[in-house]
Amino acid sequence: MNKYPEVSVVMSxxxxxAHLAPTLDSILSQEGIEFEFIVVNDGSTDKSGQILNYxxxxxxxxxxxxxxxxxxxxxxxxxxxxxRGEFIARQDAGDISLPGRxxxxxxxxxxxxxxxxxxxxxxxxxxxxxxxxxxxxxxxASSPINVLSPQAExxxxxxxxxxxxxxxxxxxxxxxxxxxxxxYFGQDWDLWYRLSSLGTFCMLQxxxxxxxxxxxxxxxxxxxxxxxxxxxxxxxxxxxxxxLSDEPVLQEARQILSCVAKRANxxxxxxxxxxxxxxxLLDNQNKAAFGYLLAAVKEDPxxxxxxxxxxxxxxx
Numbered sequence: 514m515n516k517y518p519e520v521s522v523v524m525s526x527x528x529x530x531a532h533l534a535p536t537l538d539s540i541l542s543q544e545g546i547e548f549e550f551i552v553v554n555d556g557s558t559d560k561s562g563q564i565l566n567y568x569x570x571x572x573x574x575x576x577x578x579x580x581x582x583x584x585x586x587x588x589x590x591x592x593x594x595x596x597r598g599e600f601i602a603r604q605d606a607g608d609i610s611l612p613g614r615x616x617x618x619x620x621x622x623x624x625x626x627x628x629x630x631x632x633x634x635x636x637x638x639x640x641x642x643x644x645x646x647x648x649x650x651x652x653x654a655s656s657p658i659n660v661l662s663p664q665a666e667x668x669x670x671x672x673x674x675x676x677x678x679x680x681x682x683x684x685x686x687x688x689x690x691x692x693x694x695x696x697y698f699g700q701d702w703d704l705w706y707r708l709s710s711l712g713t714f715c716m717l718q719x720x721x722x723x724x725x726x727x728x729x730x731x732x733x734x735x736x737x738x739x740x741x742x743x744x745x746x747x748x749x750x751x752x753x754x755x756x757l758s759d760e761p762v763l764q765e766a767r768q769i770l771s772c773v774a775k776r777a778n779x780x781x782x783x784x785x786x787x788x789x790x791x792x793x794l795l796d797n798q799n800k801a802a803f804g805y806l807l808a809a810v811k812e813d814p815x816x817x818x819x820x821x822x823x824x825x826x827x828x829x
């Protein structure tokens with residue numbers, strides 16, 4: 514491999530041993546691109562570290578950083594700081610990059626110098642591989658466009674389908690300030706907004722990523738917190754567009770960070786995660802919805818929407 518690979522794939526791992534091997538294989542089997550794979554083992558207490566060491570001994574492209582737990586955002590900052598590639602691709606443990614993902618995304622960035630970051634369609638699946646939905650964005654960025662729009666509800670007319678689906682230019686990542694530790698959740702959209710101010714975005718119109726959701730995952734059980742930080746990242750965008758510093762917004766994020774980041778995964782969290790999966794399955798008329806919705810109301814008997822949709826699932 515050349516001293517400086519074309520792409521640095523960056524991933525953080527925390528207690529992901531059960532689903533780690535397929536993720537590693539999906540990246541290490543990518544063809545047509547010179548890449549390194551930087552994995553930050555963020556204080557895992559399961560066998561994640563051993564699995565990573567096993568793979569790294571057999572593939573020199575895999576670079577492992579073992580550290581004490583700092584949380585996803587700080588782990589990604591460390592991983593991106595170590596990146597040597599011209600482009601940085603994100604990958605989450607438990608997710609799958611389909612064949613051709615890296616090559617296809619590099620091709621777009623090579624063809625259009627104005628394109629700063631690129632995504633692709635993502636299939637979202639449940640804990641047992643149940644299809645939940647395909648995230649495609651809005652469809653307007655099928656070719657690179659400026660996605661920032663003051664009229665749009667969230668300030669953009671299109672954006673990435675999932676954190677694992679994105680590749681961006683390392684130079685622009687550094688130029689805009691990279692991931693910011695204040696965003697324990699929603700660190701992705703805080704970055705996407707700032708990258709969007711430096712160039713265009715493109716959504717490849719094909720499925721190149723598979724994202725796995727579990728009731729215990731951030732996207733399942735901590736959706737409310739994600740949305741809270743998403744609103745802050747949107748607020749920071751508006752402040753910057755007004756020509757002001759977004760430091761007051763970062764201070765606001767710091768004030769809520771400690772209580773949100775340290776809150777243990779409660780029964781209410783688990784109920785929210787089970788409900789999220791169950792509701793997606795119910796919308797697909799999948800009978801497996803019943804089990805997740807039942808689990809949701811068992812965890813939180815006051816979950817009104819859970820009861821309503823549990824009843825609906827009986828007639829699916």
